[in-house]
Every structure is written in structure tokens, then in C-alpha cells.
Amino acid sequence: MTPGRIHPVYANMGATVFERMSALARETGAINLGQGFPDTTPPPELLEAGVRALRDRSSQYPPSGGLPQLREAVCAHYDRTQGLALSPGEVTVTSGATEAIAAAVLALVSAGDEVILFQPAYDAYAPLVRRAGGIPVSIGLQPPAFRYDGAALEAAVTPRTRAIILNDPLNPAGTVASVPELEAIARICVAHDLAAICDEVWEQVRFDGGPHRSLMAFEGMAERTVKIGSAGKIFGLTGWKIGWTVARGELAQALGRVHQFLTFTSAVPLQWAVAEGLAMAHVLNGLQSQWAASRARLRTGLEGAGLAVLPNAATWFLCADLAASGVPLDDAAFAERALREAGVATVPVSALYEGRGVPSHIVRLCFTKSDAMLDQATERLGTWVQSL
Ligand code: GLN
Numbered sequence: 001m002t003p004g005r006i007h008p009v010y011a012n013m014g015a016t017v018f019e020r021m022s023a024l025a026r027e028t029g030a031i032n033l034g035q036g037f038p039d040t041t042p043p044p045e046l047l048e049a050g051v052r053a054l055r056d057r058s059s060q061y062p063p064s065g066g067l068p069q070l071r072e073a074v075c076a077h078y079d080r081t082q083g084l085a086l087s088p089g090e091v092t093v094t095s096g097a098t099e100a101i102a103a104a105v106l107a108l109v110s111a112g113d114e115v116i117l118f119q120p121a122y123d124a125y126a127p128l129v130r131r132a133g134g135i136p137v138s139i140g141l142q143p144p145a146f147r148y149d150g151a152a153l154e155a156a157v158t159p160r161t162r163a164i165i166l167n168d169p170l171n172p173a174g175t176v177a178s179v180p181e182l183e184a185i186a187r188i189c190v191a192h193d194l195a196a197i198c199d200e201v202w203e204q205v206r207f208d209g210g211p212h213r214s215l216m217a218f219e220g221m222a223e224r225t226v227k228i229g230s231a232g233k234i235f236g237l238t239g240w241k242i243g244w245t246v247a248r249g250e251l252a253q254a255l256g257r258v259h260q261f262l263t264f265t266s267a268v269p270l271q272w273a274v275a276e277g278l279a280m281a282h283v284l285n286g287l288q289s290q291w292a293a294s295r296a297r298l299r300t301g302l303e304g305a306g307l308a309v310l311p312n313a314a315t316w317f318l319c320a321d322l323a324a325s326g327v328p329l330d331d332a333a334f335a336e337r338a339l340r341e342a343g344v345a346t347v348p349v350s351a352l353y354e355g356r357g358v359p360s361h362i363v364r365l366c367f368t369k370s371d372a373m374l375d376q377a378t379e380r381l382g383t384w385v386q387s388l
Contacts (some may be wrong), residue, residue, distance in 0.1 A: 009131045016123050024347040025106055031377040034345035036171070036316050037235035038088060038368035040290070043283045046235055046273050052270035062268045064260045066093025066244065069274040074229070082212055090252045092259050095266040096241035097201045097230040100219035103129050103262060104197040104226040104245060107254040109134040113162040116153065120172055120352035121368030122199065125165050126259045140284040140357045144321060146173040150184030157188065162196040166215060169202040172349050172364040176206070176313045179213060186218035187227050196221060201230035204284065205374040207292055208313040223248050226255065231274040238285055240270045244300025291316065291368055298367035316368045319349065328388060330360040342384035344377045
């Protein structure tokens with residue numbers, strides 16, 4: 001084949017920072033607090049539901065839009081937890097939230113369209129927008145608070161802007177958009193006729209007691225929002241790759257059409273298990289308290305190791321501020337050396353920014369791990385940070 005046939009978006013692309021850190025952790029035997037996944041026993045109720053489905057139910061194609069029972073369970077879950085009135089036809093089950101994001105971008109973005117992203121951003125967003133022919137326009141949120149600024153969003157809108165991508169709660173920051181911030185974002189979307197792709201995979205992983213508020217529920221947003229959820233995040237089963245989109249009207253139909261030619265459908269026994277799991281309040285509450293305890297343990301451990309930890313209201317992550325900790329390394333050097341010298345994998349937050357004004361003093365650590373792993377990791381980091 002003539003060289004240069006690969007699409008330019010992929011021709012020189014490296015592995016994502018999450019994949020890279022996990023591969024290095026596997027190679028070196030480091031404790032992996034990098035990529036976000038639990039390293040604890042999954043809820044047995046979910047595993048048993050999956051086994052039962054594998055044994056007793058059909059393993060053939062469910063409808064492309066998803067197992068009807070799961071689509072119904074997603075509606076019931078959002079009615080209970082967020083007061084959203086949805087119907088099963090508005091839900092499309094996808095192979096994880098990453099497919100859902102791709103489906104939303106492919107459904108909404110045409111050549112030359114501008115799409116506004118807020119950084120730090122999941123590193124899939126910009127390449128997906130570019131592959132769809134769109135132009136990502138980034139707004140950098142700044143630590144320690146990572147607040148949204150309506151004026152900055154308004155200033156980024158041009159006649160070619162078609163959509164925004166919002167990740168709330170925000171990974172890696174662990175922050176949650178306030179109601180006035182969401183109101184401002186919604187007002188701008190309505191005023192400029194923008195679609196909103198809302199990556200809300202952390203909606204169920206909250207530690208501040210607040211209810212999740214979807215941008216979809218704000219005035220004028222229902223018809224222009226794709227709300228994306230993830231069973232992987234809700235149940236701590238990241239390898240199951242069951243996610244979904246929620247949207248209204250023609251947007252819902254378009255998402256179903258994109259999905260039918262992306263993956264068509266997703267592992268049906270796992271869809272059964274997730275459908276059952278969403279109705280198990282004790283499982284959801286149990287995970288919540290388990291993660292809250294791990295979050296407190298990692299915070300205490302990191303502070304004991306001499307690291308300043310930023311406030312966190314959501315997600316599986318804590319961020320350490322290297323500058324405030326007096327650590328004489330930028331985040332990329334810290335992540336590289338902590339892995340090789342301390343045996344702890346982290347994620348440098350600068351990897352989730354592109355362009356200028358990138359903060360280089362924040363590293364992200366995942367806390368959904370066993371107590372023993374968290375204790376060993378913070379002990380190792382403490383000794384190593386002292387030696388710098
Ligand atoms: N959401 C994951 C994280 O933040 C990454 C997702 C992935 O690796 N595909 O670690």
C-alpha cells in the first residue's frame with residue numbers, strides 16, 4: 001500500500017496516557033493509581049446476575065438499541081435519582097461511554113463545524129471531533145477550582161460553533177459544575193443553537209451529598225442534549241463496557257442509526273446484569289460508602305506523604321498539587337519518575353490539555369483500590385518525595 005494512506009488523525013497518534021501508564025505499571029510491577037478502575041472485589045450481586053444471564057438467557061443479538069429491560073431500567077434509574085422523565089426509546093445502549101461519545105460526535109458534527117471542549121478533557125474528545133471533520137476549540141479550566149466561566153464560553157462561540165462537550169462531574173479534577181454555571185452554559189447553548197454532548201459518567205460517584213444535575217434538565221436543553229452514562233463507572237466494572245446515550249426526538253433516532261453501524265449491540269448477558277443492578281439500591285449505596293472510605297484513606301496517606309491534595313467532590317480521583325507541595329518536578333516528570341523510582345503509577349493532568357496555558361503541576365491518583373494498595377502506594381510516595 002502507498003505510504004500515507006492512514007487517516008491523518010491516526011497516522012502519528014500515540015497510545016492514550018491511561019493505556020501507557022497501565023502498560024508501564026504492568027511492565028514494572030508498579031502499583032497502578034493511574035488509569036481509573038477499581039482494584040477491589042466487584043459487587044457479587046452483579047457477577048451473579050451476569051452468570052445467571054449467561055447460563056439461562058439468550059446469547060443472541062438483542063435489539064440494536066439495547067435490551068428493552070435495560071433501556072427501561074435506565075429510565076427508572078434516572079427517574080429515581082435525577083427526576084428525569086424518559087422513555088425507553090430515548091435510550092441507546094452502547095459499548096461503554098467512549099462509544100456513546102463517538103456516536104454523539106458522528107451524529108452531530110459535520111466538516112468545518114466547531115465544537116467547544118473544556119480542558120482538562122478526556123483525550124478521546126478532540127480526535128473524535130477531528131475525525132468527524134470538525135474543529136475542536138478548547139477552553140482551559142484552571143486549577144485548583146476548575147470553574148466554568150460563561151464569558152469565556154460566550155467568547156469562544158463563532159457562527160461555525162455547533163456543539164459543546166461537557167464532562168460533569170469533571171475527570172480528572174473531581175469537581176462538579178454549580179447550578180449557576182450550568183444555567184450559564186445552558187443559556188449560551190440555547191442562544192446560539194448549540195447541541196450539548198454531556199459526558200455524565202461520574203453522575204453516581206458523588207461525595208458532597210449533592211444530587212446530580214444534568215444539563216439536559218435545564219431550560220431549552222432537553223431537545224439539544226445527548227446525556228451519556230456508564231455502568232462501568234456506576235458499578236466499578238470498567239471492563240464490562242456497557243454505557244448509554246439518552247436524547248430526545250430526532251437526536252435519539254440519529255444516535256440509534258450511528259450505533260447500529262458502530263458496534264450494532266453490546267454483550268447481552270452484561271446488559272441483563274446491569275438492568276438488574278440498577279434496581280439494587282443496596283449495591284449502589286454499598287459502593288458509594290466503600291469509595292468514600294478509600295477516598296478518605298488516599299487523602300490522608302497523600303497528605304502524610306507531604307503532598308497537598310486539591311478538594312474533590314466526585315469521581316474516583318484525587319489531584320495532588322506539586323507546586324503547593326514544594327515538589328521540584330513538573331507533572332510529566334513526576335509521573336515518569338514516581339513510576340520508575342517509587343513504583344507508583346499516576347496520571348499527569350497536563351496530558352489532558354492541548355495548546356497553551358497548560359497547568360503542569362497537577363497529578364491525578366485513583367483511589368478505588370484495596371486499603372493495602374493505597375497504604376503501600378502512599379508509603380512509597382512519601383519516602384520518594386522526601387528524597388527529591
Ligand atoms: N476514564 C478512564 C480514566 O480516566 C480512562 C478511560 C480509558 O482508559 N479508556 O482513567
